[in-house]
Amino acid sequence: MIRLPETIYVATTPVNLRLSFDRLAGIVREVLGHDPRGEAVFVFHNRCRTHVKILWHDRRGYCLVYKRLDRGVFRIPLAVPPGCARVSISRRELDALFEGVDTALLRRARQVVREHAAASA
Numbered sequence: 001m002i003r004l005p006e007t008i009y010v011a012t013t014p015v016n017l018r019l020s021f022d023r024l025a026g027i028v029r030e031v032l033g034h035d036p037r038g039e040a041v042f043v044f045h046n047r048c049r050t051h052v053k054i055l056w057h058d059r060r061g062y063c064l065v066y067k068r069l070d071r072g073v074f075r076i077p078l079a080v081p082p083g084c085a086r087v088s089i090s091r092r093e094l095d096a097l098f099e100g101v102d103t104a105l106l107r108r109a110r111q112v113v114r115e116h117a118a119a120s121a
Helices: 021-030 091-099 103-120
Strands: 007-011 040-045 051-057 062-068 086-089
Touching: 007 091, 021 040, 021 051, 021 062, 040 091, 051 091, 086 091
Parallel strands: 007 040
Antiparallel strands: 007 086, 040 051, 051 062
């Protein structure tokens, strides 16, 4: 089982996913303003949001996971303040993002369930 750090950042702008470990680590350092060898996971996506790369350092070296969806797009957090290079997400949100699940739909479904429960009470 792969153990990921608890802190997870998603880059808000697309990157060229042909980049190597070191180039992505450079983006983490220079653009996102973090130490790529720290206790954090960094998620990158392409312009079409059909591919993601997840980079982290496990104290022995860099690890990289690359995923491409057959259909659909990854739901990258888009509601970010202007000029923000990264957004922090929870592990649960990362799991949903990695599965290609639309977290906005999940939030809306929870809201509908709460409204229904309140109406029937």
